[in-house]
Amino acid sequence: MSDMLEKLREWTAEAEKLEAANERFAQEVAEIEKAAAQADAYRQVVNAQASHNWGYYQHLHKDELDQYWAQTVDNIVYAHGREAFYGRESTYQYYIETPKKMCANGRANALKNYGLQVDPPDGPGYRVHNVISSPVVEIAGNGQTAQGIWMAHTFMSQMNSDGSASPSFGLAKYGDEFYQENGTWKMWHRRDYVDSMLPCNILDTLPFENNVPLFQEGVKTIAQMGDMIYKPYSCTYREPKIPQPYDTWDPAQSYIQIIKDGYAEGGDDV
Numbered sequence: 497m498s499d500m501l502e503k504l505r506e507w508t509a510e511a512e513k514l515e516a517a518n519e520r521f522a523q524e525v526a527e528i529e530k531a532a533a534q535a536d537a538y539r540q541v542v543n544a545q546a547s548h549n550w551g552y553y554q555h556l557h558k559d560e561l562d563q564y565w566a567q568t569v570d571n572i573v574y575a576h577g578r579e580a581f582y583g584r585e586s587t588y589q590y591y592i593e594t595p596k597k598m599c600a601n602g603r604a605n606a607l608k609n610y611g612l613q614v615d616p617p618d619g620p621g622y623r624v625h626n627v628i629s630s631p632v633v634e635i636a637g638n639g640q641t642a643q644g645i646w647m648a649h650t651f652m653s654q655m656n657s658d659g660s661a662s663p664s665f666g667l668a669k670y671g672d673e674f675y676q677e678n679g680t681w682k683m684w685h686r687r688d689y690v691d692s693m694l695p696c697n698i699l700d701t702l703p704f705e706n707n708v709p710l711f712q713e714g715v716k717t718i719a720q721m722g723d724m725i726y727k728p729y730s731c732t733y734r735e736p737k738i739p740q741p742y743d744t745w746d747p748a749q750s751y752i753q754i755i756k757d758g759y760a761e762g763g764d765d766v
Contacts, residue, residue, distance in 0.1 A: 537635045540681035541642050541674050548683055549626045555599065555617060557592045566675040566682040573752050575687040578720045578760035580752050586714025598622050602655050609659030621655030628670065637743035642674040642681065643751075645736050652693075663696040671736030671751035687751040689720070689735055717760040719753040 544564050551560025565572055565587075573580050574587045581590040599619025606612040606620040614620050626648050633644035650666035668690045675684035721735050736751045 533639065534635050537639065537642065537676070537681055538633055541633050541635070541644055542631060544674060544681055544683050545631075545644065545646065545670070545672055546628065548686065549628060552626065553624055555595060555619065555622075557595055558588070561588060561591060564683050566677050566684050568677050569675060569684070572683070573685040573687075575685070575718055575752050577688065577690055578717055580687075580716045580718040580754065582714050582716055589714070595619070595622070598654055601657075605655045605657055605659055608657075609655075619654075621653060621661060623651070623653045625651040626668075632739060634739040634741055636745060637741070640676050641684070641745040642676075643739035643742075643749070644670075644672050644674070645739065646670040646672070664693050665696055666693045667691040669736060673750065685750065685752055687718075687736065715759055716757055717755045719755055 547564045548560060551557065551564065570584050571582070572584055572587050573582055574591050575581070581587045596617070599617055599622055602619035602621045603614045603616070606614055612620065627650070628646045628648045630647040631644055633642060635642045646669065648666075648668040648670060650668055651663070652666060653661055653663035656662050668688055671687040671689065672683065673685035674681050676682075739749075742749065
């Protein structure tokens with residue numbers, strides 16, 4: 497009888513060891529799965545941001561918004577400088593209609609000055625190259641949102657009404673936010689921080705002429721340190737802040753903080 501009890505104790509101890517080992521194994525598997533999900537989320541976030549830049553470069557603005565931006569939420573934002581275009585309608589209007597008008601102006605100027613007939617949607621003289629680097633990305637602990645920042649070197653040009661080019665070189669930073677939608681990471685909020693736009697000639701003027709807003713609906717002024725015009729005394733503005741690890745989304749951490757409705761006025765720093 498005592499031998500059977502001893503055997504029972506041994507079996508119980510072995511079973512407890514096996515159960516503990518299984519628990520450790522399950523925990524290790526869960527940690528590996530979480531790390532793999534984080535790695536895949538990082539890959540998707542970086543690809544979504546880069547795909548946006550490729551779509552911008554190729555003038556595939558609507559296709560890019562439809563494919564790489566969140567579709568199940570309406571609070572997408574496209575922010576440039578001190579203006580933020582809130583919501584799907586405002587974002588689509590700004591991001592699609594503004595370059596469409598620039599391309600149309602380019603076609604008209606090409607025809608007038610050079611006798612060159614160019615069919616839509618191409619825009620003669622309108623070129624944009626954004627070379628991005630230095631990514632810092634944080635995925636939320638709950639796997640629903642993410643934040644990232646990038647640096648960018650940009651080249652932009654468009655054709656003036658007299659047929660001359662207005663090329664410029666820019667130094668910029670991006671603060672972007674992403675939303676996980678049905679297992680796929682999409683662009684959610686996009687913020688451009690333009691440090692400097694420098695004409696690629698000796699003219700002491702802005703690189704673009706007649707940059708008049710096309711519309712007013714859905715436009716909001718957002719907080720920004722400094723403006724986008726280079727001056728001999730310009731400082732480095734410490735934004736956007738590097739994203740820190742977080743569990744759930746808090747609007748206070750967003751790179752887009754509204755000051756007022758409508759376009760920004762004047763060149764004062766905010």
